[in-house]
Amino acid sequence: MFLAYILSTIRDHLRYRQSIRELTKLSDRDLEDVGISRHEIDTIASNARA
Structure with a gap:
């Protein structure tokens, strides 16, 4: 269970x-x-994690 969480976190990153x-x-x-504008890149990338 913990290993699955770690792997999921790594994949998200x-x-x-x-x-x-x-x-x-x-x-x-x-x-x-x-x-999109350049200053939105971090927000968009963060949304791609989900």
């Missing part, structure tokens, strides 16, 4: 980091095209 990595690669214009 990896998903968060991957989202940050992908979104920061986009230009401001590309981000604008999808309807």
Whole structure:
């Protein structure tokens, strides 16, 4: 049970980091095209964890 929790937490963190990595690669214009601004990246990546 505890191991499953640890693995889930690690997967969530990896998903968060991957989202940050992908979104920061986009230009401001590309981000604008999808309807987000650069300062929202952390919030969006945090929501990807759930």
